[in-house]
Amino acid sequence: MEKHTAGPSGLRASDADRDRIAQILSDALAEGRLTSEEHSERLDTLYAVKTVGELDLLVRDLPADTGGRRPATPATPVAATATAAGGPVETVVAVCSSSARKGRWRPGARTRAVSVMGDITIDLSEAVFEQQVTEITVTSVLGNVEVLVPENVTLRGYGSGVLGNFEVRGEGAAADPQAPVVIVRGFALLGNIEARPKRGFRLVDLAARLRKKLD
Incomplete structure (x- = not known):
């Protein structure tokens, strides 16, 4: 039987992935790249979507140095959460x-x-x-x-x-x-x-x- 493996964009989003995107949106709001309305709309969508690819769509128009996708790896979920959230x-x-x-x-x-x-x-x-x-x-x-x-x-x-x-x-x-x-x-x-x-x-x-x- 052929085994199907989802690509990075099709992976289910983790809490660390959502924290990373939330931080990017927060930085964009603080820098004036997003209005408060745009930030609120994207934040609502952030917790409604299910895959990494859908999360990436929320930040595709933001600078590549912060908006680029950095998939979380199973080996470092705690570290990724601490970095994105600013602490334990x-x-x-x-x-x-x-x-x-x-x-x-x-x-x-x-x-x-x-x-x-x-x-x-x-x-x-x-x-x-x-x-x-x-x-x-x-x-x-x-x-x-x-x-x-x-x-x-x-x-x-x-x-x-x-x-x-x-x-x-x-x-x-x-x-x-x-x-x-x-x-x-x-x-x-x-x-x-x-x-x-x-x-x-x-x-x-x-x-x-x-x-x-x-x-």
Whole structure:
């Protein structure tokens, strides 16, 4: 029987592949190569497509030094993720307990939250963002997870629930194209996941700080 092997562009996209493309889009937004609307549209598509080739289409009109395809290899998925995301994944766990991240803290580019019959609060309303895109992956089993963000950031949600609830309120693009993007991806089984802006909390001079960091 003939064995069919998919070419590089037909390979299923990994988390590391998506992180790489998200970083390219973030850089393009910061450099003024994409408008905030274009960035939002491509970011939405980023998590909908399935193959490496489809991901590459999102950055084919960006500079070759950042937009060129660099397929991830099975030998280095952790290294690729750390490079694209700017650091390791922070994990927040609550098993029959509660856990919180709040106040003046510096969230990494990727955070994983797991709640099993527990409560987790991830409050970004006073956080210091050091990257354009912050992604939070949530799993809730008979638990409750709440994600709070400042009113003037771009909030995106991709998730579902089975006998549970996944809800992102206030989803949309911020007026300032330099404002950070918070992506919440989650799955709730007999649990609840909710992400929303925290009323009365806005980031101040964030765009200027991000621009200075990128210079």
